[in-house]
Every structure is written in structure tokens, then in C-alpha cells.
Amino acid sequence: MTLLSNPWIHGLVVGTPVLLVFLAASALASWWERKFAGRMQNRLGPTIVGPFGILQPFADALKMMQKEDIVPRAADRALFNLAPVFPLALALAVLAVVPFGGSWAGDEWSSALVVADLDIGVIWVLAVSGLMVFPTWMAGWASSNKYTLLAGMRSVAQGVSYEIPLVLAAMVPVVATGELSLSGIVAWQAEHGWLVFWPPGPGLFAFVIFFMASLAEANRIPFDIPEAESELVAGVLVEYTGLKFGLFMLAEYTHTIAASVIASVLFLGGAHGPMPEIFGPMWLVLKASTLFVIIYWIRWSWYRFRSDQLMDLCWRYLVPITLVLVMITAIMRGFLPGGAS
Amino acid sequence: MRRPLSPGLADDMLEQWAPALVFLAMCFAAPISMLIGAAVLRVRARTVTPARLDSYECGEEVDGSAWIRFHPRYYIVALVFVLFDVEAAFLFPWAVSLEGAGWIALVDMFVFLGILLLGWAYAVKKEAIKWQ
Numbered sequence: 001m002t003l004l005s006n007p008w009i010h011g012l013v014v015g016t017p018v019l020l021v022f023l024a025a026s027a028l029a030s031w032w033e034r035k036f037a038g039r040m041q042n043r044l045g046p047t048i049v050g051p052f053g054i055l056q057p058f059a060d061a062l063k064m065m066q067k068e069d070i071v072p073r074a075a076d077r078a079l080f081n082l083a084p085v086f087p088l089a090l091a092l093a094v095l096a097v098v099p100f101g102g103s104w105a106g107d108e109w110s111s112a113l114v115v116a117d118l119d120i121g122v123i124w125v126l127a128v129s130g131l132m133v134f135p136t137w138m139a140g141w142a143s144s145n146k147y148t149l150l151a152g153m154r155s156v157a158q159g160v161s162y163e164i165p166l167v168l169a170a171m172v173p174v175v176a177t178g179e180l181s182l183s184g185i186v187a188w189q190a191e192h193g194w195l196v197f198w199p200p201g202p203g204l205f206a207f208v209i210f211f212m213a214s215l216a217e218a219n220r221i222p223f224d225i226p227e228a229e230s231e232l233v234a235g236v237l238v239e240y241t242g243l244k245f246g247l248f249m250l251a252e253y254t255h256t257i258a259a260s261v262i263a264s265v266l267f268l269g270g271a272h273g274p275m276p277e278i279f280g281p282m283w284l285v286l287k288a289s290t291l292f293v294i295i296y297w298i299r300w301s302w303y304r305f306r307s308d309q310l311m312d313l314c315w316r317y318l319v320p321i322t323l324v325l326v327m328i329t330a331i332m333r334g335f336l337p338g339g340a341s
Numbered sequence: 342m343r344r345p346l347s348p349g350l351a352d353d354m355l356e357q358w359a360p361a362l363v364f365l366a367m368c369f370a371a372p373i374s375m376l377i378g379a380a381v382l383r384v385r386a387r388t389v390t391p392a393r394l395d396s397y398e399c400g401e402e403v404d405g406s407a408w409i410r411f412h413p414r415y416y417i418v419a420l421v422f423v424l425f426d427v428e429a430a431f432l433f434p435w436a437v438s439l440e441g442a443g444w445i446a447l448v449d450m451f452v453f454l455g456i457l458l459l460g461w462a463y464a465v466k467k468e469a470i471k472w473q
Contacts, residue, residue: 011360012367019367065379068386073394074406085372092368096361116361123433124361145396146407157415160422167429175436238397243379247372311418319425320461323454326432330447333439 015115018095026253027057033253033296040300060246067242072144075239079142084244086135087251093128094258097121099183101280102190102271109190109272111183113281121182122174125262126167129217132255133159136236139248143239151235154307158216158223161314166213168322172206173266175329186270194269199332202325207267209322211291214259216310218252220295222302223310260291417469421461428457 003009031046031054038045046053071080097118099111111117118124133156140152173195174180177188189195195203216223237248264270264287271280305313386393395403435442435450 007356007359008363011363015360015364015367019364019371023371065375065382066384068384069379070393072396073391074396074403085369085376088372089365089368092371093365096364115364116357116359118357118361141408143396144407146398149407149411153411153415157418160415160419164422164425164429167426168432171429171432171436174433175439178437178440180433180437242383243376247375311415315418315421316465320458323458323461327451327454330436330439330450334444334447 011115014113015096018100018115019092022092022095022254022257023250025257026250027061028054029253029257029292030060030249031056036293036296037300064243064246069244070239070241072239074144076142076144079138080239081244083135083138083142084240084247086138087132088247088254090128090131090135091251091254091258094125094262097124097182098261098265098284099186099270100284101277102183102186103277103280104190107191109187111186111271113271114183117183118181120180122170122180122185122266125182126170129166129255129258130163132217133163139240140236143236145239147238148236151238155219155236157307158219158310161311162213162216162223162318165209165314165318165322166217168319168326169206169210169213170266171322171326172202172329175326176203176333178333182265182270186265186272189269190272194272195267199329202329202332203267206322206325206329207263209318209325210267211263213318214263215295215298216314218255218259218295220256220299222298222305256295257288257292260288260295263291264288417464421464421469424460425457428453 004013034056035045035052046056049055049059071077096115099114099117101113102109102111104110136155136159137152140148140155143149173185176195176199177185179185179188185195192198196207197203237245240248261284264284268287269283270287271284273279273283273286396407398404431453432450435446439446
């Protein structure tokens with residue numbers, strides 16, 4: 001007990017399972033997506049490796065690790081090799097502030113199973129995920145390839161633009177609850193009601209916009225301009241081989257999973273749900289998985305926006321709408337339980 | 342949830358941030374260790390033909406460098422982004438202190454946001470944030 005109360009040890013003890021679980025989940029997600037896509041396109045997906053092909057990700061990982069590592073002659077070697085490290089690391093780091101469980105102490109909900117319960121959890125999430133633009137651009141520039149350059153340019157524009165609706169939509173829970181820590185936001189929701197439903201109106205819209213902006217940040221269809229397989233070959237990944245390519249792919253799944261988790265914590269009550277508190281982590285997994293499924297459902301049934309439509313949607317509609325949402329929430333806060341201004 | 346700003350602030354900060362730093366280090370260790378594993382496992386080619394290290398251009402001969410002057414198209418978008426991002430930085434402390442500060446803070450921030458929205462309307466009218 002005394003050992004666990006040491007903050008360094010605490011980070012290690014709680015952080016290790018979180019890290020391993022989400023790495024495994026990302027690997028499994030790649031198998032699941034292929035199965036799901038198979039279903040939607042009337043085919044089977046992977047079936048050979050293990051039952052239902054479930055060991056496919058491990059076979060893929062092994063294959064990628066063995067592949068020859070090619071660095072193009074023209075590339076900037078150091079940057080080229082550095083870029084694949086960041087997406088996965090940053091996508092995982094977002095999860096540091098997520099409360100995976102919680103319990104009632106009388107009338108008060110106290111969140112638990114957090115790696116680092118930062119007072120400014122929301123800012124940590126936004127800051128770390130905001131850094132995701134850099135590795136994409138690093139890869140795009142360092143590859144010294146025309147396709148990657150174009151893809152990098154586009155994805156910086158997209159990432160930078162959608163950062164604004166993302167931040168402003170995340171502001172709605174902060175304004176409504178007056179809390180910047182994720183555990184505080186979950187506690188407020190456990191006591192007053194989930195933010196998708198309460199405050200009625202702005203919470204729901206903010207959730208939808210946050211979700212859309214997360215899709216854009218994670219480069220998922222309909223916002224997958226940076227990858228745009230049919231136009232830019234493979235986006236910034238053109239020159240990458242072997243595990244470096246694999247890390248980018250893995251990071252995409254991790255990023256999508258992390259985005260689903262954050263959205264469920266901010267708007268869907270996180271680990272709060274009916275039944276005893278011991279099921280808290282299960283609720284969070286259930287909520288996040290639902291969002292995750294929706295993301296891939298969209299991905300396999302929708303088309304891609306054009307660059308200019310994408311920017312128009314963001315700057316013309318999402319930015320002013322989210323600004324107004326923040327204002328409405330601030331006004332409503334005066335009339336909400338818990339809001340005392 | 343919110344801890345009071347107390348004389349033990351430094352301890353409090355360490356208690357909060359140490360796990361975050363440990364976790365951040367572990368997050369970077371994961372991909373790096375995978376890359377090291379791959380460096381051990383991977384196959385090395387016996388001969389490397391020069392064409393193998395060419396940049397990929399769909400099979401054509403490489404035509405010049407990709408590091409050229411290129412119109413980034415989002416110069417003004419980036420400027421507007423910085424504007425809104427700074428505004429968001431102002432919003433966070435405001436959102437947290439709304440409870441104590443009351444209606445005055447609300448009105449103040451609305452004036453600020455109103456000016457910002459005007460600026461946004463101007464940028465839209467001038468087509469500054471349009472993808473050219």
C-alpha cells in the first residue's frame with residue numbers, strides 16, 4: 001500500500017496493464033476491422049490463422065518485423081526513422097488521464113483506476129492529441145516523395161483546422177461541469193446525468209461534433225484525405241516498409257480506440273452505469289466499443305470528402321456552431337443543478 | 342475533485358505528474374522496443390540495386406526532388422487557427438472559474454466571443470479561410 005502511494009510506482013503499476021491492454025486491443029482491432037469489412041462486402045475476411053483468423057494480427061506483426069527495411073536515398077534519414085515512433089506513443093499517452101473505474105462514496109462518485117489523475121486532464125488530452133500533426137508531417141516531408149509531400153500538406157491543414165471544433169466541443173463538458181480533470185467530469189456526470197443528455201441540447205450537439213472532429217484527427221473516412229488511397233497511393237506511408245509501416249497502421253487503430261474512449265468519458269459518463277461499481281470498466285469498454293464500431297461502420301459505407309469541402313465544413317459550420325454551443329452551455333449552467341453562478 | 346492550492350502544492354504536482362511522466366516514457370518505449378526487435382529479426386538483402394532506393398513514383402524514373410517550393414494553401418488558415426487556439430486557451434480558465442466569478446465573467450466572455458465571431462464572419466466574407 002505504501003509502495004503504491006509512491007507516484008512513480010503508481011504510474012508503473014497502473015500504467016503497464018493499461019498500455020498492454022490497449023496495445024493488444026489495437027492489434028485485435030485490425031483483425032476485427034477486416035472481419036467486419038468482410039461481412040459488409042459479402043466475403044469472409046481472414047480465416048486461416050487460428051480460429052476465425054483471430055491470430056492474424058500476430059502473424060502480420062511477425063511478417064512486418066521480418067521485412068526488409070528500405071530508406072529511400074533521397075530521404076532525410078533521421079526524421080524518416082523517427083517519425084513512426086510518435087503516432088503510437090502519442091495515441092497511447094492520451095489514455096494516461098482516463099479513469100477506467102469508479103465507485104460511490106455515499107452521494108459522491110469518486111473515479112478510480114487512473115494512471116495519472118491530472119487536474120488538467122482535458123488539456124493533457126487535447127495537447128497530446130494535438131501533437132499528432134507533427135509525425136504525419138515529419139513522415140511526409142522526410143520521405144522526400146511527391147505523394148507524401150502532398151499528403152503531408154493536406155493532413156496538416158486538416159489536422160490544424162479540426163483541432164478548433166475538437167477543442168471547443170471539449171469545452172462544453174468543461175463549462176457545464178466546471179472541471180478540467182476527466183475524473184471530475186465523470187463524477188459530475190454520475191451525479192447529474194450524462195452530458196449527451198444533460199444539459200439538453202448543447203451536450204448532444206457537442207458530442208456529435210467532438211466525434212466528427214475526432215474522426216478527422218484520426219484520419220478516418222469521411223476525413224481520410226491524408227491517406228486517400230485512390231489519389232495519393234498510400235498518403236504519407238508510401239515510402240515506409242516493414243515495421244515502420246506497421247507502427248503507423250497500429251497507431252491508427254490505437255488513435256481511433258483512444259478517441260472512442262475519450263468521447264465516452266467526456267460525454268457518455270465514462271465508467272458510470274447501472275449495476276455495482278465493479279462493472280465500471282465494463283461500461284467504459286462497452287461505450288467505447290460502440291463508438292468504435294460506428295466509426296468503422298461509417299468507414300466501410302461512406303465516401304471521402306474533397307479537401308475544400310472538408311475545410312468548408314470545418315470553418316464555415318463547425319467552428320461557429322461550437323462557439324455558440326459553448327456560450328449556450330455557459331448560460332444554461334446558471335440554471336443547472338451543480339452550476340451556482 | 343479539485344485540490345485546494347495549498348503549501349503542499351509542489352508535492353501535489355509531483356504526485357499528479359510523476360505517473361503521467363512514467364506513462365509517457367512507457368508509451369515511447371513501446372514502439373522503440375518494437376523497432377529494436379524488428380532490427381534484430383529482419384531480413385537483410387544480399388545485394389542492393391540502386392533502383393531499390395529510389396523514391397516511389399509509380400514506377401517512373403524519379404523526376405527531380407520533392408523538396409521544392411510548393412504552395413501550402415493554408416497560410417491564412419494557419420493564422421486563423423492560431424487565433425482560435427489562443428482564444429481556447431483563454432476559455433479554459435474562464436470555464437473553470439465561472440462558478441465563483443458569476444454573471445460578470447459570463448458577460449465579459451460573451452463580449453470577447455462576440456468580437457471573435459465578428460472576426461470569423463469577416464474572414465469568411467473575405468474568403469480567407471477558403472481552400473484555394
